[in-house]
Every structure is written in C-alpha cells, then in structure tokens.
Amino acid sequence: MTTSMNRVTAEKRADKCCGYCFEKVEYIVDLRELPCSHIFCLQCLQADFEKNKILECHTCKKNHGDVEVEDLVKLGSIILSVEDDSESPPIYCDVCKDNEKLAITFCVDCEKKMCRRHEEYHDEYQNAFSRTQHKKISAEEYKKSPDRYTVRTCYKHNDEELQKACRNCHKTFCNSCNTDKKCISSAKTGGKNHEIEELPEYSKKLKIELSKLMNLLSAKISSVYELEQAAATDLGNVEDKVTAMNDKVDSVVAEQIETIKQRAEALKTMIHLYRIDNDTVATEYRSELTKTKGYIGQLWKTTHQLLTQRHDSDIVTQYRSTKEEITSAVNLQVGLCQFPTRKMLVKAVEHRDVEVQLREALPFYLDLIMKEKKENGHCTSISSIANTELLCGQDNALEILDSSTLKSKIKVSSTSVNGVAKHKQGYLALHWENEKNYIILYSPELVFMKLFGEFYRATDKYSQLSATKTQAIAMNPDEKLLNVYNTKGEFQFSTKLLECKRPWGVHSLPDGTVLVSDFVGGCVRKYRLAEGNQHSLWMCADLVAPVGLTTDAAGFIYVASFSAKRIYIISQQGKKMKELTHPELQEVKEIYDITVDNEVVSLACGVYGVLQFRMMYEALVR
Numbered sequence: 001m002t003t004s005m006n007r008v009t010a011e012k013r014a015d016k017c018c019g020y021c022f023e024k025v026e027y028i029v030d031l032r033e034l035p036c037s038h039i040f041c042l043q044c045l046q047a048d049f050e051k052n053k054i055l056e057c058h059t060c061k062k063n064h065g066d067v068e069v070e071d072l073v074k075l076g077s078i079i080l081s082v083e084d085d086s087e088s089p090p091i092y093c094d095v096c097k098d099n100e101k102l103a104i105t106f107c108v109d110c111e112k113k114m115c116r117r118h119e120e121y122h123d124e125y126q127n128a129f130s131r132t133q134h135k136k137i138s139a140e141e142y143k144k145s146p147d148r149y150t151v152r153t154c155y156k157h158n159d160e161e162l163q164k165a166c167r168n169c170h171k172t173f174c175n176s177c178n179t180d181k182k183c184i185s186s187a188k189t190g191g192k193n194h195e196i197e198e199l200p201e202y203s204k205k206l207k208i209e210l211s212k213l214m215n216l217l218s219a220k221i222s223s224v225y226e227l228e229q230a231a232a233t234d235l236g237n238v239e240d241k242v243t244a245m246n247d248k249v250d251s252v253v254a255e256q257i258e259t260i261k262q263r264a265e266a267l268k269t270m271i272h273l274y275r276i277d278n279d280t281v282a283t284e285y286r287s288e289l290t291k292t293k294g295y296i297g298q299l300w301k302t303t304h305q306l307l308t309q310r311h312d313s314d315i316v317t318q319y320r321s322t323k324e325e326i327t328s329a330v331n332l333q334v335g336l337c338q339f340p341t342r343k344m345l346v347k348a349v350e351h352r353d354v355e356v357q358l359r360e361a362l363p364f365y366l367d368l369i370m371k372e373k374k375e376n377g378h379c380t381s382i383s384s385i386a387n388t389e390l391l392c393g394q395d396n397a398l399e400i401l402d403s404s405t406l407k408s409k410i411k412v413s414s415t416s417v418n419g420v421a422k423h424k425q426g427y428l429a430l431h432w433e434n435e436k437n438y439i440i441l442y443s444p445e446l447v448f449m450k451l452f453g454e455f456y457r458a459t460d461k462y463s464q465l466s467a468t469k470t471q472a473i474a475m476n477p478d479e480k481l482l483n484v485y486n487t488k489g490e491f492q493f494s495t496k497l498l499e500c501k502r503p504w505g506v507h508s509l510p511d512g513t514v515l516v517s518d519f520v521g522g523c524v525r526k527y528r529l530a531e532g533n534q535h536s537l538w539m540c541a542d543l544v545a546p547v548g549l550t551t552d553a554a555g556f557i558y559v560a561s562f563s564a565k566r567i568y569i570i571s572q573q574g575k576k577m578k579e580l581t582h583p584e585l586q587e588v589k590e591i592y593d594i595t596v597d598n599e600v601v602s603l604a605c606g607v608y609g610v611l612q613f614r615m616m617y618e619a620l621v622r
C-alpha cells in the first residue's frame with residue numbers, strides 16, 4: 001500500500017479539483033495522481049487517453065507516454081475523510097480564576113480543562129488519593145468534538161448520568177429511571193417492553209449500521225456524478241451534430257437558387273430550435289442533478305458529524321430519522337437525460353433531397369421498477385387494461401393488479417388461464433380444462449358473464465388470446481389454427497398457419513392484421529386474415545423462443561423470449577431494431593407474456609411472478 005493514499009490534505013482539497021471536469025475532489029471516488037503530481041478522475045483520464053491515444057497532463061501538458069492509466073497512483077476515496085477546516089476559538093483552563101491560561105488537557109472524569117500547572121496538581125492528587133486512574137485527552141482532541149465528552153444527565157434525575165438505552169424506542173435512561181414499563185412509542189414498537197442495553201455498547205452498534213448506510217450514500221453520490229458527466233457528454237455530442245447539420249445545409253445552399261437558400265434558412269431555424277430545446281432540457285437536468293448531489297453530500301456530512309462528533313445519546317435518538325433519510329436518498333431514482341426529437345426535411349431542385357433527421361428514439365436500457373411474486377401462483381399471461389391496472393392470468397386464478405404497486409385489487413379462483421384481453425363489456429380469458437380451451441367473458445368486477453367460445457386441445461401450454469374493438473382471436477397451437485370471433489362471441493372462421501412450426505403468441509392490430517410468434521421457428525410473422533386463408537406480409541427471424549408479444553403507441557413491436565431472458569423490439573416493417581435485457585431477468589427461469597403501457601414493460605414470468613421495468617431512452621441522430 002503506497003503512502004500516497006493519504007497525501008491529499010484538507011488544505012489541498014479546499015482549492016483542488018479534477019483538471020478535466022472540475023469536480024471537487026471531495027466527491028471523486030476514484031482519484032489518480034500523475035507522475036507530475038497533478039490529480040484527475042480515473043474516468044476523465046481514460047476518456048482523454050481513448051481520444052488522443054496519449055497520456056498527457058491536462059494541467060502542465062507534460063507527456064507521460066511510458067505510464068499506463070491503470071497503474072497510476074490511487075489516492076483513495078477522499079469522501080471518506082471529510083474534515084472540518086473551520087477556525088475554532090481557543091479553550092482556557094477551567095480552574096484558573098485570576099489569569100486565563102490556555103488549557104492543554106481535558107479530564108473526561110472530572111469534566112475539566114486544565115493548564116499545565118493544574119494538570120500537575122490533578123495528577124499529584126490522583127496518585128495520592130484516587131483508586132482509579134482518570135482518563136485524560138489533549139486539549140486539541142477535545143477541541144475537535146467537545147460535545148462528545150460532555151456528560152449527559154437525565155432530565156428526570158438531574159444528578160444522574162445517562163447510562164442505558166432502549167433498543168425498541170431508542171430512548172435513553174439513567175440508572176434511577178424505571179425501565180419496566182412499555183415503550184412510549186408503542187404504536188411503532190408493537191407495544192413491546194423496553195429492551196435495555198448499556199448506552200456506549202448500543203451506540204457502538206448503531207455507529208456500525210450508520211457507517212454501512214454511509215457507504216451506500218457514497219456509492220449513490222458517485223452514480224449521480226457519473227450521470228452528470230454523461231449528461232455533459234451528451235450535450236457536447238448534440239453540439240457536434242448541430243454543427244454537422246448546419247455544414248450539410250450550407251453545402252446545398254451554395255449550389256441552389258434563392259428559393260433553396262430560403263428553405264435552408266428555415267431549416268437552420270429549426271435546427272436552432274432543436275439546440276435550444278436540448279440546451280433547456282440539459283440545463284434543467286444538470287440543475288436537478290446538482291441539487292440531488294448537494295442534498296446527498298450534505299446528508300453524508302451531517303451523518304459523518306453525528307458519528308464522529310456527537311454524543312452517544314444523540315446517535316441513539318437520531319438513528320431512526322437519519323436511517324430513513326439515508327434510505328430514501330439511496331433509493332432515489334435518477335435516470336438518463338431524455339432529449340426531445342425533431343424531424344427536418346428540405347427538398348432541393350432536381351428531385352434531390354437533403355434530410356437531417358433525429359429518428360424516433362428506441363429504449364436504451366431497462367430500469368427495474370418492482371417485482372411481485374405470486375404465492376402458489378404461476379403467471380402465464382398479462383395485459384394492460386387501464387392506466388393504473390393490469391389483468392394477470394395464472395394457473396389457478398384470474399387477477400386485476402394495481403400497476404403502481406403490483407398488489408391485487410380483485411382476484412377470482414379459476415382453472416388454468418392461457419391468455420387475457422380487454423373487451424368492450426369487460427375482459428376475456430382463455431381457460432384450459434379437461435383437454436379443452438374455453439373463452440369466457442368477465443365483467444369489470446371479474447364476474448362470469450358468458451361462454452364466448454371453445455375448442456379442443458391436448459395440453460394447456462403455448463396458447464394465447466388477443467382482441468380489438470371488432471374481433472377476438474384465440475391461438476390453437478396443436479392444429480396451428482387461429483380461431484376468429486366477433487365481439488358477441490360468434491365464431492367467424494379459422495385459418496391454418498402452414499408456415500409456422502409451433503405458433504404461440506398472437507396480437508391483433510387495429511388495421512385488422514395479426515402478429516404471430518413462432519416458438520420453434522424463432523420468428524414473428526405478420527398476416528392479413530381472410531376467411532379460409534391468410535396472406536403473410538413479412539417475417540422477422542433470428543429470434544430465440546419468441547412467446548408473448550404486444551405493441552406500443554408508436555407501433556413498435558415488443559416480443560418476450562421464453563428462455564433467452566430478453567425482449568426483442570421490432571419495427572412496423574418487420575426489422576429487428578434492438579434487444580433489451582436486465583440482470584433481474586437472468587434470475588428468471590421463463591417468460592410467458594408481455595405488455596407495454598406508457599414506457600412501462602410488465603412481464604408474466606411463471607413461478608417468478610410479475611416483473612415491471614421502465615424503458616429509458618436516448619436520442620439518436622442519423
């Protein structure tokens with residue numbers, strides 16, 4: 001371990017920051033020192049090296065070509081050694097009466113600050129008469145945390161020192177206090193009796209717990225800082241893209257007549273508006289990040305002072321509120337900056353088009369919102385039925401969930417549910433029992449209304465249901481059939497999917513076309529149906545075990561993979577655009593169905609229950 005770990009002093013931290021991003025070293029988690037003694041973030045050094053292919057000090061411009069970035073001296077996590085550099089007044093001897101003299105020591109047992117002469121008197125008296133040796137500390141140490149060495153007395157018994165604390169209600173007591181009664185905060189403790197422990201020992205345990213929470217807080221500060229850096233980088237990319245778009249427009253204007261120049265100026269105006277939009281969004285986003293970082297940093301410092309400078313009784317009494325505030329800060333959701341999009345098109349003469357376009361943003365990654373495992377349930381189908389509700393089919397129940405909490409609102413026991421869909425009178429559910437599928441219409445309160453349709457099947461697997469305002473379609477994978485019904489439950493026709501090896505999911509679109517996932521064939525097909533036949537419009541291949549599928553408001557198609565633990569995104573033209581996954585999905589054994597509503601993805605994951613993610617976006621330019 002190098003001695004450079006502790007080189008950064010409080011004086012150095014007060015006027016130093018990273019030479020690239022100007023972040024105060026107080027909040028830099030991975031700080032590195034170049035051979036020229038200048039310090040920078042590891043992240044900034046790596047980014048500069050990848051761009052210029054050379055390690056050069058950004059401050060003194062000295063070339064360090066023979067040094068690897070990873071081998072640079074690591075100064076450690078500065079945030080873990082915050083010190084208070086503010087000036088404090090001198091302390092004087094408590095015994096001197098006529099002439100104030102500076103104290104050099106403090107007796108913890110006597111609670112007296114003493115000069116050198118009175119310290120000698122104190123020690124002589126101790127040696128001669130006292131059976132126990134008093135604890136003494138230097139005046140400088142006392143000066144750092146005077147409150148820590150002040151004896152706290154009981155407000156009921158003024159002469160009694162606080163010696164004990166309750167583990168349930170976090171109250172402090174002296175030896176004369178009656179601790180046989182129930183806790184005062186009986187509502188929070190469940191009416192328990194006091195559980196008494198010695199104050200220093202209990203304070204020591206709470207310090208350990210608060211230290212662990214502070215580590216989480218430090219990690220949160222680091223993640224917020226990284227997001228702030230990412231936002232700055234994104235804004236720089238926008239500037240480069242704006243410059244490129246302007247240059248392209250200028251090159252066309254130079255070759256065209258005055259009409260094209262006027263259109264080009266209009267295009268520049270739109271580009272400028274795009275820049276203004278992004279500047280505004282980025283500024284507000286960075287402002288929010290700065291506020292969040294400041295709040296978290298102040299919370300860290302306050303907690304650090306509580307641990308190092310405050311009395312044990314303060315730690316006990318403030319533990320619960322401090323823990324709740326830290327937990328709230330750690331769980332604070334901070335996402336990427338989402339920039340607005342614009343499309344700009346100017347047509348030049350001779351049928352030559354110049355297009356500068358920000359294409360519709362695709363989800364960049366998944367952010368876990370919550371998960372809910374159903375007791376004794378196997379979730380096989382799911383559908384968004386309202387802005388705040390989900391319809392979930394299980395192997396033994398049909399259930400309406402609150403989409404904000406995934407908690408049950410209405411639940412009815414039933415046979416195995418393969419598929420669910422919304423109907424103008426309520427909800428449709430595809431049940432399986434005794435080698436037969438039944439489509440049942442339920443009221444909004446999940447009360448049985450009528451039998452909608454039925455067909456024979458050997459197993460209860462690989463079947464789904466979809467509905468629109470004009471029809472309902474049920475999948476019969478054994479016979480590779482799509483059974484079509486009108487909204488009254490009257491059978492219309494069935495059509496055979498000869499091209500599919502093992503069809504599974506089905507999703508009806510408002511224009512009358514149908515999407516079908518082929519589990520074994522590894523593809524999604526789009527059909528236009530007619531009585532007795534169907535016409536294949538396109539096929540998207542190279543998918544692993546596709547099952548449930550759905551669409552969002554923009555028309556993008558989302559397909560769940562049964563075993564690949566991912567979500568495929570397909571364009572309206574049948575092109576695979578993106579694959580999304582998440583560490584939480586790696587724990588899931590199987591995924592059956594998917595639904596998307598307002599950028600929130602909900603998945604039916606069998607025995608694992610229901611998972612819910614928020615799709616996070618970034619703007620892309622082409």
